[in-house]
Amino acid sequence: MAKKTIRDIDVSGKRVLVRVDFNIPLDNGQVTEDNRIVTALPTINYLIEQKAKIILISHLGRPKGQVDEKYRMDPVARRLSELLGKEVVKLGDCVGDEVRATIEKMQAGDVILLENVRFHPEEEKNDEKFARQLADLADIYVNDAFGAAHRAHASTDGVAEFLPAVAGFLMEKELDILGRLLTHPEHPFVAILGGAKVTDKIAVIANLLDKVDTMIIGGGMSNTFLKAQGYDVGKSLVDISKVDLAKSMISEAKSKGVRLLLPVDVVIAPVAAPDAEQKNVPVDRIPPEWMALDIGADTVALFTEALKTASTIVWNGPMGVFEMAPFAKGTEAIADAMAESKGATIVGGGDSVAAVIKAGVAGKITHMSTGGGASLEFLEGRKLPGVEALMDK
Ligand code: ADP
Ligand code: MG
Numbered sequence: 289m290a291k292k293t294i295r296d297i298d299v300s301g302k303r304v305l306v307r308v309d310f311n312i313p314l315d316n317g318q319v320t321e322d323n324r325i326v327t328a329l330p331t332i333n334y335l336i337e338q339k340a341k342i343i344l345i346s347h348l349g350r351p352k353g354q355v356d357e358k359y360r361m362d363p364v365a366r367r368l369s370e371l372l373g374k375e376v377v378k379l380g381d382c383v384g385d386e387v388r389a390t391i392e393k394m395q396a397g398d399v400i401l402l403e404n405v406r407f408h409p410e411e412e413k414n415d416e417k418f419a420r421q422l423a424d425l426a427d428i429y430v431n432d433a434f435g436a437a438h439r440a441h442a443s444t445d446g447v448a449e450f451l452p453a454v455a456g457f458l459m460e461k462e463l464d465i466l467g468r469l470l471t472h473p474e475h476p477f478v479a480i481l482g483g484a485k486v487t488d489k490i491a492v493i494a495n496l497l498d499k500v501d502t503m504i505i506g507g508g509m510s511n512t513f514l515k516a517q518g519y520d521v522g523k524s525l526v527d528i529s530k531v532d533l534a535k536s537m538i539s540e541a542k543s544k545g546v547r548l549l550l551p552v553d554v555v556i557a558p559v560a561a562p563d564a565e566q567k568n569v570p571v572d573r574i575p576p577e578w579m580a581l582d583i584g585a586d587t588v589a590l591f592t593e594a595l596k597t598a599s600t601i602v603w604n605g606p607m608g609v610f611e612m613a614p615f616a617k618g619t620e621a622i623a624d625a626m627a628e629s630k631g632a633t634i635v636g637g638g639d640s641v642a643a644v645i646k647a648g649v650a651g652k653i654t655h656m657s658t659g660g661g662a663s664l665e666f667l668e669g670r671k672l673p674g675v676e677a678l679m680d681k
Contacts, residue, residue, distance in 0.1 A: 289455070289460055289463055289464055289467070289681070290680060290681055291454070291455050291460075291463070291675060291678040291679065291680060291681065292454040292455065292678065292679040292680070292681055293454050293455045293456070293457070293459075293460050294331065294334060294335070294430055294454055294455070294456055294457070296454060296681070297428060297452060297454050299335060299338045299340040299428060300338050300339045300340060300396070301339060301340070301341075301396055302340050302341065302426075302427040302428050303340075303341045303343060303391060303394070303425065303426040303427045303428070304335055304340045304341065304342055304343065304426060304427070304428045304429075304430055305343045305345060305422065305423070305425055305426035305428070305429050305430070305447070305451070306331065306332070306335070306342060306343065306344050306345070306430045306431075306432055306456060307345055307346070307429070307430070307431045307432065307433045307436070307443050307444055307447075307674075308324075308328045308331075308332075308344050308345070308346045308432050308433050308456075309324050309328070309346060309347075309432075309433035309434065309435035309436050309658065309659075310324055310325060310328070310344075310346035310348060310361065310364045310368075310401075311324065311346065311347055311348050311349065311435065311436070312324050312325065312348070312364065314348075314349075314358070314363055317358075317362075317363050318363060319363050319364065319366075319367045322367050322371070323658070324435070324658055325364065325367055325368055325371060326371065327458050327658050328432055328456070328458055329371060329372070330456075330457040330458065331430065331432045331456035331457045331458060332344070332368075332372065332399065333372070334457065335430075336372075336374075336397050336399065339396035339397050340396070340397070340428075341391070341394040341395070341396060341397075341398055342397075342398065342399045342400070343391060343394075343400055343402065343425055343426055344368075344376075344399065344400065344401045344402065345382055345401075345402045345405050345422070345443055346361065346364070346401075346404070346405065346433065347404060347405050347406040347411070347436065347441075347443070348360075348361060348364065348404045348406070349404075349406075350406070351404060351406050351407055352406075352409075353406065353407070353408065353409030353410075353411070353412065354407060354409070355407045356407070359404050359406070359407075360403065360404060361378060361401055361402075361403055361404050362378055364401065365377075365378035365401045368399075368401065372399065374399065375399075376399045376400065376401050377390065377398070377399070377400040377401070378400070378401050378403075379400060379401070379402050379403055380403055381402070381403045381407075382402035382403050382404070382405050382407070382408070382422070383408070383418070383421040383422060383425070387402065387425065388424075388425065391425055391426075405422075405441075405442070405443045410442055411441050411442045411443060412439075412441050412442075413442070414440050414441050414442050414445055414446045415442055415446070416446060416449075418442045418446070419442040419443075419445075419446025419447045419449065419450065420450055422442060422443060422446075422447045423447050423449075423450035423451045424450075426451060427451070427452075428451060428452050428453075428454070429447055429448055429451040429452065429453040429454070430453075430454055430455070430456045431444060431448070431453065431454075431455055431456065431459055431674055431675075431677070431678060432455070432456025432457065432458045432459050433459070433674065434458055434459050434462040434463075434657075434658055434659040434662055434663075434674075435658050435659040435660065435661075435662055436659075436662070436674060437459070437659065437662045437672040437673070437674030437675050438659075438661050438662040438665040438666075438670075438672050438673070438674070439673065439674065440673035440674075444673065444674040444677070445673045445674060445677045448677035448678060449677070452679060453677060453678045453679055454678060454679060455675075455678055458658065459675070461655075462657060462658065462659060462662075462663070463666075463675065465634060465654075465655045465657075466634070466636075466657065466663060466666050466667065467666075469499070469600065469602055469634065469667070470495075470499060470666075470667070470669065473499060473599075473600040473632075474599035474600045474631065474632065475501055475599060475600070476501040476502065476597055476598050476599055476600075477499060477500045477501050477502075477598065477599070477600040477601075477602075478500060478501065478502040478503075478504065478594060478595060478598040478600070478601050478602075479493075479496045479499075479500045479502070479503050479504065479601075479602050479603075479604075480504040480505075480506070480591065480595070480601065480602070480603045480604075480605075480622060481493060481503070481504070481505050481506075481507075481509065481603075481604055481605050482505065482506040482507025482508070482509060482510065482604070482605030482606050482607045482608075482619075482640075483507050483508060483509060483604065483605025483606055483637060483639060483640070484507070484508040484509070484525060484605075485509070485605075486508075486509045486512050486527040486530050486534075487527060487530065488661075488664060489509060489604065489605065489664065490530060490533055490534075490537070491668040492604065492664055492667045492668050493505070493537055494537065494540075494668075495667060495668050495669040496602075496667065497537070497540055497541055497544055497546055498544070500546060501546065501547065502546065502547040502548075502549065502594050502598070503541060503546050503547070503548050503549070504548075504549045504591050504594060504595075505548070505549070505550055506550075506551055506583045506587065506591065506605075506607040506608075506618060506622075507583075507605050507606050507607045507608060507618075507619075508524075508525040509527075509605065510550055510551050510580075510583075511524040511525055511526040511580055512526050512527045512530050512531055512534045513534045513537075513538065513550050514550060514551065514571055514580075515528075515531050515534070516531050516532075516534035516535040516538060517538070517550070519571050519572055519574070520572075520574055520576065521574055521579075521580060522556070522574045522575055522576050522577060522578045522579055522580070523576070523577060523578065523579040524574065524579040524580040525579070547594075549590060549591060549594055550571075551571055551580075551583045551584065551587040552570065552571060552584070552586050552587050552590060553568060553569060553570045553571060553583075553584030553585065553586045553587050554568070554569065554571060554574065554580035554581075554582065554583060554584050554587070555567070555568050555580070555581055555582035555583070555584055555608065555614070555615060555617070555618070556568075556569055556574055556575075556578040556579060556580050556581065557578065557579065557581055557614075557615075558577060558578055558579075559579075560579065560581055560609055560612070560615075561612070562612040562613060562614055564614075566581075566614055566615075568584045568585055569584070570584075570586075581608050581609045581612075581614075581615040582607060582608025582609065582610075582614075582615040582616070582617060582618045582619075583607045583608060583618035584618075587618070588617070588618055588621045588622075591607075591621075591622065591625075592621055592622070592624075592625040595622075595625045595626065595629060596625070596629075598629060598631045599630075599631040599632070600631050600632045600634075601626055601629055601631055601632070601633045601634070602634045602635075602636070602667070603622065603626060603633070603634070603635050603636070603640060604635070604636045604637040604640055604663070604664065604667070605637055605639070605640055606618075606619040606639055606640055606643050607619045607621075607622055610639075610643050610646070616643075619643045619647075620643075620647050623643060623644050623647035623649050624647065624649060626644070626649070626652075626653060627647075627649035627652035627653065628652075632654045632655075633652075633653050633654045633655070634653075634654060634655045634656075634657065635653055635655070635656045635657065636656075636657040636659070636660065636663035636664065636667070637657075637660050637663070637664070638660040641656050641657070641660075644656060662674075
């Protein structure tokens with residue numbers, strides 16, 4: 289990797305400010321899913337072993353620049369403490385006298401978790417004075433929050449101006465694995481894209497068309513492509529403003545020699561409801577009052593066949609409304625095909641990762657990215673501010 293990591297710097301006895309991504313789902317003050325805490329443990333444990341003084345900082349939810357009781361970090365601190373098997377001191381703020389006084393008393397190997405950084409409006413404004421206040425708490429800055437690296441905020445970008453700034457192990461792993469996809473993937477390389485956000489993902493398709501052998505498009509976004517091919521998609525989710533762009537992507541794929549696979553049949557219903565009447569029809573038979581909510585059986589066969597021979601597969605975006613059992617089959621089939629693949633398999637996107645976990649095959653996937661938006665921007669070929677701010681090797 290081109291950026292320095294915590295292995296490249298002496299952290300022992302130093303105060304180390306670690307930006308983590310502990311933006312995890314909470315339900316009534318309980319942590320419901322702790323993957324983002326678990327994936328930060330290698331960095332935290334390493335710093336404990338190296339006898340650093342560890343000061344963790346994260347955002348949680350969208351408190352809009354003010355204190356919001358439901359977004360306090362206390363439940364996160366409790367879960368982290370259980371996972372580390374040691375005390376984690378949770379502070380009431382992330383800057384100020386009390387924070388400074390507590391840090392002054394820290395012993396080597398101690399871990400503290402600061403309060404939600406987004407309680408301060410200066411965070412999202414990347415305010416320089418606030419970034420300096422954060423930097424004043426520590427000797428070294430570590431960014432391990434890949435999931436927040438696409439944001440130029442005070443705790444992901446500004447603070448790195450004022451301290452030696454390096455990547456943590458999770459950040460390093462994400463950049464290595466996703467970076468390899470863009471620079472030297474093993475061929476055949478297949479990308480499979482779906483989900484709802486055509487606007488967000490069209491740039492990913494454009495960038496990946498230069499790298500992949502096969503591009504598969506399913507889910508909500510494929511409706512826009514079906515429309516571009518001249519099919520009537522009824523009441524399906526479709527981004528009319530992107531139909532022309534989809535058309536040019538189809539011809540671009542052709543001119544680049546990329547095999548582009550689109551649905552040949554779909555599961556349709558009059559409404560998106562679990563108990564709605566449903567049918568599996570070819571893509572040229574979608575009635576005006578119906579909508580496509582999953583890929584059909586023939587499409588599942590077509591897509592999974594293409595995945596069988598792949599040496600690298602990257603997947604972002606479910607194939608249907610997988611939250612409802614009748615429209616989850618396409619997504620489950622792709623998750624299973626990824627699990628059975630002998631190639632490297634990478635999954636990005638919050639809902640796609642959730643779908644893989646739901647399908648029970650998470651353990652058979654090479655890498656599940658912790659960064660939804662960040663992994664997309666990375667795959668678009670864009671530079672992430674939180675990465676750019678770190679020291680070069
Ligand atoms: P990710 O979080 O993996 O990046 P997205 O957020 O882009 O994925 O898309 C996930 C959402 O797309 C899911 O909520 C799913 O219900 C929806 N979706 C998938 N296929 C369709 C479809 N055919 N029509 C409407 N919504 C769809
Ligand atoms: Mg999503």
